[in-house]
Amino acid sequence: MAQRGQDPTLVRSENTGPPANVGTTGQAAPGRQHLRVFFEHFRELPEEVRDEISGKRDRYLQMLVDVLERGAAEGEFRVADPRLTALAVLGMCNWTYQWFRPGGKRDAADVARYFYGTLLGGIGAGERS
Structure with missing residues (x-):
């Protein structure tokens, strides 16, 4: 729990799963068709709409x-390039509309937990030099 004045996004959690508000994959299932149209046809929108978005x-x-x-x-993350890392995170999450299927092998919460673990733990084995 964040203390008054602390940014809750930077408070270390002892919880082993993602925060309760991790919902990209959960939202991807019901609106998957809308996401597909948006991501695949964004460039075809009128210029003023594209600019706003x-x-x-x-x-x-x-x-x-x-x-x-x-x-x-603050020493909570090891991030060499914050912008590239942000783009990687968004790409990982935003692409779920392509492959996530409700009723499949993993539900949205499973995918969110996996993404959370991968993001915070990385995929490397052992210490980096």
């Missing part, structure tokens, strides 16, 4: 970059 997308990306930078500065 691009501004929101850029602000969202910057919020994630800011969290990664603060976390790295």
Whole structure:
């Protein structure tokens, strides 16, 4: 639990799973068709709509970059390139609409936990030099 004045996104959790608000995959299933249309036809939208959406997308990306930078500065994350890391995280999450299927081998919560573990634990075996 975050203390007053602390950024809750940077508070270390002793929980072994993702925060309760991790919901990209859970949201991907019901609106999967909408996500497909958006991601695959974004460039065909009228320019003023693209500009508005691009501004929101850029602000969202910057919020994630800011969290990664603060976390790295406070020793919570080991992030060499916060922007590239943010793009990797968003790419991992945003692509679920392509392959996630409700009723499949994993449910949305399983995928969220796996993504969370992969993000925080990495995929490397052992210490890095």
